[in-house]
Amino acid sequence: METPDIAVEPPAKRIRLSTPEQLKNDSSNGAGQNSKAKPQEEEEDTQLEKELKAGINAYINPATPGFSGTLKQRYTDFLVNEILPSGKVLHLQTIGAPVQKNGKKEEVKKEEKAVRVESKPVEQHAGKVAAKEDSVAKNGTPQKPVSKLSEEDRTELVEIFGEDVTASIIQFHEKILAEPDRKAKELGSIASNTIEDKDDRTKAHRAVRRIFNSTMETTTGDNNTIAISKAFVQNNKWGRVTAGAERAKGKLGWQELGGEYLHFTLYKENKDTMESIHFLATQLRFNIKNFQFAGTKDRRAVTVQRISTYRVHADKLAALNRNLRNAKIGDFKYENTGLALGDLLGNEFCITLRDCHFPGEDGLDMEARLANAKQLLSRAVSEVQESGFINYYGLQRFGSFSTGTHEVGTKLLQEDLEGAIKLILDYSPEILAAAQRPDGEVTNISSDDRNRALALHMWENKADLQDVLAKMPRKFSAESNIIRHLGREKKGLRISEKDWQGALSTIQRNMRLMYVHAYQSLVWNVAAGKRWELYGGKVVEGDLVLVGDKEEADGAPREEFDEDGDVIIQPGVDDSAATDGDFARARPLRKEEAESGKYVIEDIVLPLPGWDIKYPSNEVGAFYKEFMGSERGGRLDPHNMRRKWKDISLSGGYRKLIARPGTAMEWDVRVYRSVNEQLVKTDLERIYKASLKAKNGEEPKAEENDDEGEVAEEEKLAVVLKMQLGSSTYATMALRELMKAGGVKSYKADFGGGRGG
Missing domain, CATH: 3.30.70.3160 (Alpha-Beta Plaits)
Structure with missing residues (x-):
């Protein structure tokens, strides 16, 4: 194996890819390894409160003793490796x-x-062509411009692009035909104004290809402009180029x-x-x-x-x-x-939990604590391995901010688009106050979060749009896109300040879906807890089970996945729901089937609300209607989930009630002394170690301490767990079943980030 492209430096307990200045900044915003944590009791209450708010309230084996430990005290304590389809x-x-x-x-x-994949940067104002003004072909003969467009075609272009951009497109097309040997990258490109409506952008792509006989290529930019460039030519024939790339040669x-x-x-x-x-x-x-x-x-x-x-x-x-x-x-x-x-297939997790405490350890020395911990952990792991855990959506599904993503999703499904935007642009007064403190005053809030609050405060107070956007950190793209759209001006007047759907449309589609998916997740979590409360691990009449592979038949829905790998039910060819009898995703069990023993609790699924799914034909199905109709559930009707705006019209999906680790869980309990002691090597550390061995011919010796001046701490217990879980299953929910209420101590700074405190 060749030496990896990393710097050779003295062995360390972990390889830092960050610069010292980055690590200093990380420490101030809670991303560092030694940030100031919240008091334990406060953090425990906050964690339990968040779980209950997200509908996470039940355990499969509540009587099994748990234990406590700190999760992600170092980000290198949480290792995630994909499991490929091959296993x-x-x-x-x-x-x-x-x-x-x-x-x-x-x-x-x-x-x-290298294949030349770059394209020239799209000009930011319409009509400006990046090509040189050379209108003579290689043979020195001036080329005739394209013949005039029909009045009908020109009218269509003007309706889409406006007069100025249409004129620029025609001029650009003449240049392409006048200089047939010039490469696309040499001619550059032109850009339209922002076209917010997706249907209008589709119309624009089709019109340019049809009217100019595919001699020009169109692509949609991140700001919903249409970039127009010369199409790729092969053997004197025009052809499209995907993603702006030219053929390999x-x-x-x-x-x-x-x-x-x-x-x-x-x-x-x-x-x-x-x-x-x-x-x-x-x-x-x-x-x-x-x-x-x-x-x-x-x-x-x-x-x-x-x-x-x-x-x-x-x-x-x-x-x-x-x-x-x-x-x-x-x-x-x-x-x-x-x-x-x-x-x-899923992900393999290798998790280090630090400063762990187990029942019955009071008064024991470290050797006895270690033996006690191994005994209790062995039992807990065996039960999770055998019985699994309730397949709740984890807290990260609902965001880390005071305003949860599911709350934004609720507003969207209520078709209160203005309310959804107000929630997205919400910020914590505490963070704003921290941002307005004199320079140099100590704070545990990241600079990005402070600047976000300042930018939104400026927006509320009618500050200049460009000043607001300059202050907003780049990573908050949803906020920036909304503000940019609502603040658009023409002749000094805002022309889009109440165009709520247009503003929301500027957010990446995956992010818009994240909001409504979070609402589905909340409903699913609450329904899962109710299902366990009513029937426990028993299979009962009316429970839903998935039905074979019939969904692959002609005219049936196509299987797709959301950002967490959950199945999304798509409409059939005739936009029908599951009631047409031609296919089924899931069906309720008859009484005799439920009692036959053929089905086990791992077969049972619960629906994510939508118009193209079935609900359980038992008390759980009735509970969906009760909960979704409540104030907490948004006063929505589970049987009426279609919306005029297709992006928020939920078709639904299914999720297994119980999850179980895919292979035998591995565990260990170790004694450590320093918070900086890395207990499991990362992939990069393994590569680094192998490269040093190849270079020096021997194993590098690990140093006792890689932090100058570090003082040794008292001995503590750490638990190292390795488990494999399905792609839509949350490791934090497996830990919750293993450690019980309040067991997982999340390591966060006082104002850990985002909109909330």
Whole structure:
């Protein structure tokens, strides 16, 4: 194995990808390893309160003793590795290594080393062409401009783009025909004004392709503008180019490499999946939609997952490693297809819980505490392995802010779009007060959260739009997009300040869906608790079970997944619900079936509310109507979930009531002395260790202490757990069943982030 593309430095207990200044900043915002935590009693009450608010209230084995421990005191205490469809656990193996094909390394000519995937930056105002003003072809003969458009076609373009942009499009098309040998990247591109309505953007794409006979390519930008550029030409024929890429050339044709999609492994520390992908897309000048993945991963963790992108050479992507912070990419492979949500079996978690305490340990020395802990943990793990746990959606599904994502979803489903926006733009007065303190005053609130509160306060007080957007941190894209839309001006007047749907449409679709999915999750959690309260682990008449593979038949719904891997039920060809009898996702059990013993509790599913699903035909089904009709449930009707705006019209889905670890859980109890002691190696640490061994011919010796001046602490117990869970199953809910009420102590700073305190 070649030496990884990482700096060789003295062995450390964990490899820090951050600079010292980053670590200092991380400590101030709760992301560091030694942030000031909330008092234990306050944190315990807050955690229980949040769980109850999210409908999380029942245990399968409530009588089994639990224990307490601190979760994610270091983000390296929470390791997540994807389980591939093959069943193999994904680990980062190499960084920046050349792609292998048929046992041979790629041979790349210098001039062919990377496919040119960049496109020139789209001009920010309509009608400005980035090409040079050269209207003579290579043979020196001036080319005739395109013949005039029909009045009907010109009228259609004006209705879509307006007079100025239409004139620019026609002029750009004339330049393309006048200079047929010029490459698309040399000619540049032009951009329309923002087109908020999706149907209007679709109409724009079709019109340009039809009217100009596919000689121009159109793509939608992040701000809902339409970028127009020259289409790719092959053998004197016009053809579309996906994602702005040109064909691979010479012997490095994509099929020879293995396919048009480059798959790679993303290793990240304490970062969101989308944050890492956004950086890669920016460096490649790609639309972020050009990257695909099977599921998002935790932020405060070390995670390993596969990503795919279209028509990029591995060496070009691997070169970005030198600019990546708190992340690495490697293990490149070309494939014929990209990844999609749900393309994984699940995730393997390796979790370190620190400062653990078990019942009956008072007065015991450390050796006796260790023996007591192992005995109790062995029993608890065995019961979770055998009985599983209620498959609740974890707290992260509902956001970490004082205003939960499910509350925004409730407003959307009530079709109170203005109310939804007010919740999205909500902020904590405490955070604003901290942001307005004199410079240099100590605070545990991150600068991003403080600046967000300041920006929203400025917006409320009618500050200049550009000043507000400049103050808003980039990661709060939903807030920025809404403010940008509502603040649009024409001749000094705001023209969109009450266009609530238009403003919400500027948010990425996945994020809009996140809000309504969070509402579904709340209803599911509450219904799951009620189902367990009524019937426990017994299978009863009216319970729902999934029905085979009939959904794959012609005319039946197509199976898709949401951001957490849960099945989403899609409408059939005739937009019908499950009552037409042609197919079924789930069906209620008859009395004799429930009593036959054929079905077990692991077979039972509960619905996520929607118009294309069935509800249990027992007391649980009646409870859905009762809860959703209450004030907490939004006073909604479970049998009327269609909405005029299709993006919030829920078709529904199903989720297993009980989850169980996929393989035998592994566990250990260890004694440690320092909070900085890393008890489990990350993938990057393993690579680093292997590279040092290959270089020096011997195992590197671990140092006792990698923090100068650190004082040894008293001995404490740590529990290390390894378990494999399905893609839509939350490790925190497995821990909750294992540790019981109040057992999981989340390590957070006083104002841990976001909108709340």
